[in-house]
Amino acid sequence: MxxxxxxxxxxxxxxxxxxxxxxxxxxxxxxxxxxxxxxxxxxxxxxxxxxxxxxxxxxxxxxxxxxxxxxxxxxxxxxxxxxxxxxxxxxxxxxxxxxxxxxxxxxxxxxxxxxxxxxxxxxxxxxxxxxxxxxxxxxxxxxxxxxxYNVLKLKSEFSWRIYELLKERERFGSRIFEVAELREKLAIEDGKYKTMSNFRAVVLDRAKKEIEEKTDIKFEYKVHKKVGRSIKSFIFFIYKNPKNVKTNLINEAITYDIQSILNLLITKGIRRDKAVELIKKYPPKYIEENLRYVIRMEEKGLENLPGYIVSAIENNYAESHYELDFEESLLQLAIGNADNRLKEKTEKDIRDLEELYDHFINVISKSKIQTKEEIEEIKIEMERTLFKKMDDISEYRKTHSHPPLLEDDFESSKIKSYFSKWLIRYKEELPY
CATH class of the missing domain: 1.10.10.10 (Winged helix-like DNA-binding domain superfamily/Winged helix DNA-binding domain)
Structure with a gap:
């Protein structure tokens, strides 16, 4: 290139x-x-x-x-x-x-x-x-x-790389590295930090200090194996570092996680009430792990995708180990906020569509039109206008990471048949 x-x-x-x-x-x-x-x-x-x-x-x-x-x-x-x-x-x-x-x-x-x-x-x-x-x-x-936020303020590339390597094994609590292996992963040239004292001081100890100061984990390390007097490998012990949880970000971050997962569940065809039930019961990252599992299986042509997603989450097909890592009260607040915003948006979209429908019905009822042909022309224009509005709503929801409107949303709406017709016509073109 x-x-x-x-x-x-x-x-x-x-x-x-x-x-x-x-x-x-x-x-x-x-x-x-x-x-x-x-x-x-x-x-x-x-x-x-x-x-x-x-x-x-x-x-x-x-x-x-x-x-x-x-x-x-x-x-x-x-x-x-x-x-x-x-x-x-x-x-x-x-x-x-x-x-x-x-x-x-x-x-x-x-x-x-x-x-x-x-x-x-x-x-x-x-x-x-x-x-x-x-x-x-x-x-x-x-x-x-x-x-x-854990890594953007790090100043050493060694700190960032060691952070990632330890995060991979965080749930196991430790990781062993041979010295040669670690030098290779950190892209340290053969001629740099040749003495062990220099390697430990410049690479490991500086990374240890910076990671503890700025990230959500910390570590200790000690010699794991020696060959003669030379150190062959180190073992790193990985710990959570709650003092660096960004409390000023956590509410917004949890809300974002919940909103993203709620949107994805609904996009995959799960009713909103069931999606909310799932995110109340299971940690966000646990749900995401199982959603990723199903998304990989989706190409195999699952007959009942929403049902398979629910089963995957309830039975932990992904074998996720994630647990709730923040207060239950914050989760419930975020769920309530996300659900309320989605309900309000959905109600407004349906209300806007129904107002368009009412406008055309009013035109027909108050006009002096006598022929069926003229009335039919207005109905055709009404359908065209409703479909255009549905297109606009669909595009807005896509670009703002909102789930699409579903037929269930129109269960008691006077325009349910129009939405069903629009959905059939445009289903293959929708990006959901």
Whole structure:
């Protein structure tokens, strides 16, 4: 790839709404690869990764405001627009190198670029992740998950990488690394930090201090095995670090999690009351693990997708280990808020459609039209107008991450038959 710059993008663009509590989900295979990225390269990369959603089938093209990026990174805006282009070029000058065995049982090397293409214009960047990264970020079976705010303020790339490597094994409480293995994963050149005292002081101890100061975990480590007088491996003991939970973010973050999961459940055809019942009973990350499991199974042509989702959650098909990691009262408040907002939005959309319907019925009843043909023309125009309004509502809900309107929402509505007809006509075109 000779350049990451592109004059235009053919696909639809998505204005990225950047939040520090968004989740980074990446395969454990990616976590354990050798990576040699600078802090700003990692920050930009994982902001993009945090925008990838569990239900995504491919990568979207995002428009990022460089002013928002600078604020999220916690650095000055001065000169940042120019530096961001350098950051993208820096990313693609350090491809992800994967060794694999081909069909002839020979080892081949794949260089995977991080960014597919990017355009810089008027204080913003339009950017898309490399499609070759999809295997590490989409349709995940075994993955590591953390919130952006834990890593964006880290100043050492070693701290970030050690944080990720330990997060992968957090639920087990420990991880063993051979020294050579750890140096490889951290992309430390052979000539750097050669003495063990230097390696421990500059890499491990500094990372230990920064991770404890800024993230949701902390660790201790000690020698695991020696060969003669040389240290062969270390064992790291991983602990939760509740003092660094961002209390100023937690309410908004929980609400976001609940809203996202509620929307996804309803989008997959589950009635709103059942979706609310599920999120009241099970932790958000537990539900997400099981939703990911079902999304992977969806391609096999499940006959009753909503029923399978409910069964997967209630029986933990994904074998999720997630537990509730915040106060029950905060969860219930977030569920109530999300459910109320969705009800209000749905009621307003249906009310707007019914007002359109009433307008046309009123025109027919008060007009002096005598022929059936003229009345039929008004009815055709009414249907056309209702369908256009339904199109607009559908598009708004999609772009604002709201679930689509369902037939159940129109159970007692006077326009139920019109919605059913619209749904049949446009079902194959809907992005849900």
């Amino acid at each position: 000779s350049t990451t710059e592109q004059l235009s993008f053919d696909e639809d663009l998505v204005d990225a709404d950047l939040k520090p509590y968004y989740w980074v989900n990446q395969s454990n295979a990616l976590v354990n690869t050798k990576q040699n990225l600078s802090i700003n390269e990692r920050r930009l990369l994982y902001v993009l990764v945090s925008l990838v959603q569990p239900e995504d089938r491919d990568f979207k093209t995002y428009v990022l405001q460089t002013k928002e990026l600078a604020s999220l990174f916690g650095i000055s805006e001065s000169g940042f627009y120019e530096r961001i282009r350098e950051t993208v070029h820096g990313l693609n000058s350090k491809p992800l190198t994967i060794n694999r065995t081909n069909e002839n049982n020979k080892v081949v090397i794949d260089d995977i670029y991080w960014v597919q293409r990017a355009t810089y214009n008027d204080g913003q960047i339009t950017i898309k992740l490399s499609e070759d990264l999809a295997q590490f970020l989409i349709d995940l079976k075994s993955y590591t998950k953390y919130q952006l």
